[in-house]
Amino acid sequence: MRLRRNPQAIELLTSHPLSVTDYAARQGNWKELFANPHPIYVELGTGKGQFLAKASTIYPEINWIGVEKIQEPLLLAARKGEETGNTNVRYLWMDIANLQEAFSPGEVDRFYLHFSDPWPKARHYKRRLTYRDFLKAYETLLSPSGDLILKTDSESLYQFSVEELQETGWDIVEQSDDLHQSEWAKTNITTEYEEKFSALGMPIYYLRAVPKHTEL
Numbered sequence: 344m345r346l347r348r349n350p351q352a353i354e355l356l357t358s359h360p361l362s363v364t365d366y367a368a369r370q371g372n373w374k375e376l377f378a379n380p381h382p383i384y385v386e387l388g389t390g391k392g393q394f395l396a397k398a399s400t401i402y403p404e405i406n407w408i409g410v411e412k413i414q415e416p417l418l419l420a421a422r423k424g425e426e427t428g429n430t431n432v433r434y435l436w437m438d439i440a441n442l443q444e445a446f447s448p449g450e451v452d453r454f455y456l457h458f459s460d461p462w463p464k465a466r467h468y469k470r471r472l473t474y475r476d477f478l479k480a481y482e483t484l485l486s487p488s489g490d491l492i493l494k495t496d497s498e499s500l501y502q503f504s505v506e507e508l509q510e511t512g513w514d515i516v517e518q519s520d521d522l523h524q525s526e527w528a529k530t531n532i533t534t535e536y537e538e539k540f541s542a543l544g545m546p547i548y549y550l551r552a553v554p555k556h557t558e559l
């Protein structure tokens with residue numbers, strides 16, 4: 344559901360203790376912000392933040408960052424994160440196109456793409472977040488043992504993603520066209536969109552991929 348515009352959202356987000364709006368100032372020093380050397384996992388297109396609130400509670404030894412370009416859902420996400428009381432989660436207001444200005448090469452240990460916009464029209468393929476230019480940026484920013492996790496309800500985005508990953512030299516190390524019936528269901532943390540699609544009886548496509556240079 345589209346959120347109503349909140350004219351105060353930018354101001355509220357800028358002053359929220361868990362939000363980061365000056366992303367360029369954080370490049371290369373995220374671990375200092377968290378004040379620990381723990382791995383950094385980044386959810387791209389975090390929406391209202393259900394996944395991050397749960398993940399940061401279940402895995403306190405990970406530093407979690409949600410990236411979102413629209414301020415209203417990100418504000419809700421930051422408030423949800425604040426309610427958990429967790430100190431290992433931050434909310435980054437930014438377009439994913441600027442990822443390389445917010446992180447240094449090797450600074451991220453995992454990227455999550457959860458229910459990204461499928462951009463179904465053929466002429467919009469470069470906007471899909473698994474288009475090769477995006478994959479190149481993720482690869483640059485990932486640590487030597489880093490990986491990428493994708494979940495989607497869209498078969499066409501899934502197939503496009505598999506092809507782009509294979510053609511740009513990634514290894515797909517886990518894969519399912521029905522995540523909730525697979526061996527990875529037990530450890531899966533559901534997102535808001537995932538629960539919606541799943542309730543409609545739709546299967547969830549899943550993959551985990553590593554750049555070829557990665558130490559498995």
Ligand SMILES: C[S@@+](CC[C@H](N)C(=O)[O-])C[C@H]1O[C@@H](n2cnc3c(N)ncnc32)[C@H](O)[C@@H]1O
Nearest residue numbers: 388389390411412413438439457458534535536
């Ligand atoms: C379909 S929602 C999924 C939300 C959440 N990940 C989930 O699974 O419930 C996709 C989200 O990605 C955000 N998004 C799309 N393109 C983006 C971009 N280029 N930069 C940052 N956020 C983006 C949208 O604003 C939206 O909130």
